[in-house]
Amino acid sequence: MLDKIKDALSKFARIGVADKNxxxxxxxxxQRTLIQADVDVKLVFELSKRIKDEALDEKIPKGLTRREHVINIVHKELTQFLGEKAPQIELKKQKILLVGLFGSGKTTSSAKLAKFYLKKGLTVGLISCDTWRPAAYEQLKQLGDKIGVEVYGNPKEKKASKIVKDGLKxxxxxxxxxIDSAGRSALDDDLRKELEExxxxxxxxxxxxxxxxxxxxAAKKQAEEFNKITGLTGVILTKMDSSAKGGGALSACFASGINVKFIGTGEKIDDFEVYDPVRFVGRLLGMGDLQALLERAREAIEPEKAADFIKGEFSLQDFFGQIESVSKMGSFSKILEMIPGMSSIKLPKEALDVQxxxxxxxxxxMQSMTKEEKQNPDVIDSSRVQRIAKGSGTRPEEVKELIKSYNQTKKMVKKMQGGKMLKRGPMAGMMKGMGI
Ligand SMILES: Nc1nc2c(ncn2[C@@H]2O[C@H](COP(=O)(O)OP(=O)(O)O)[C@@H](O)[C@H]2O)c(=O)[nH]1
Ligand SMILES: [Mg+2]
Known part of the structure; x- marks a missing residue:
């Protein structure tokens, strides 16, 4: 689903004009893509009607081309369709019960969730009360060991509710x-009774x-059935990396009023995130500059705000700030997904590592530079280059490369200030500067 929508949009983006055709x-x-992703046909038609009506509406916000206007609408509508807002995840003392059928990803998600809270600085305990599947406890124990979280279980005890009580103590x-519970291949009376206990x-x-x-x-029906038994506060949707039908599951949950709180995006423990519809749709559309585009739409409405973008000089310090914000955002390959034009380009792994x-x-x-040098890099002569290289454990050519890249970025920023291009997110300039 993801790739198809990306393709459709990049094709649209290439056409240049955005007429009715x-x-x-x-x-x-x-429509084709969403239906293939198993989204309810009725919902798809409602959505496409809204997109069409709005897209062909003449009132294009100032500062946007019609093409950008259309992409903006698609984003807005898809976001509303897939959940609107990111859920509030509370960091209070709490007990969390995971339920679901066999193989849905309960045990994996228990460990992922444990790591999630651990990273937020909370102490975590895991309970395995799956008395059904052989070695269920060992599976969770192994995952718990990996992330340094204690796991309680008792393979000799047959009553799941007893294990839960002991574990809570x-x-x-x-x-x-x-609490990681047992599943079945279907929601039968046996599972129902066990889950109630x-x-x-x-x-x-x-x-x-x-x-x-x-x-x-089918997510809708399953959610409704489980909701009847235990009452649900939300859903963890797994295998979003490998499933072609994730969009269908997401929209079905949302349509039946059940919040998707987390999504699993791979088999590894870190492949897990709070579900944020805005981000998700951004990635879905393969549009790195979506956020920037939305900002521009806003700026077009408040022109005086636009002028605020990067006042005065663009110092090496600002450049450093950009790099810092980029490194905080995680690994480079993930960042690439968010950058305009980059999302559809697959760089080889080695190239990414180099970057x-x-x-x-x-x-x-930059940490080896003085404040003055960062503010005004023109003062960096060759003896300073030598000193900086020594201090940072790099080669002088590398220091020079950075300064060159900074100068290129600065030129770009100047151009942006000149009026034509407004803010395009912190990374856009940098990427150009880095020659990628
Ligand atoms: N690709 C992918 N595989 C997942 C994800 N979550 C779980 N799995 C895999 O799904 C299978 C079943 O997971 P498990 O946690 O044992 O399911 P359980 O029976 O509900 O406890 C395992 O092979 C997991 O590695 C995910 O988000 N993405
Ligand atoms: Mg399990």
């Missing part, structure tokens, strides 16, 4: 307790249904 074609492609001092024993604040994205719109290494070096180099 090209909007029709874009909407048709969106053991973890009384933990801030967050996550587990639910009662747990008294959980959060009850999250773990659903695999590949069930598409990441370069960013690190630049950071060290």
């Amino acid at each position: 090209s909007v029709d074609e874009l909407v048709k492609e969106l 053991q973890f009384a001092d933990k801030k967050v307790i996550i 587990v639910d009662k024993a747990a008294g959980a604040d959060e009850k999250l249904l773990v659903l695999s994205g590949d069930i598409g719109q 990441e290494a370069k960013m690190k070096k630049w950071k060290y180099i």
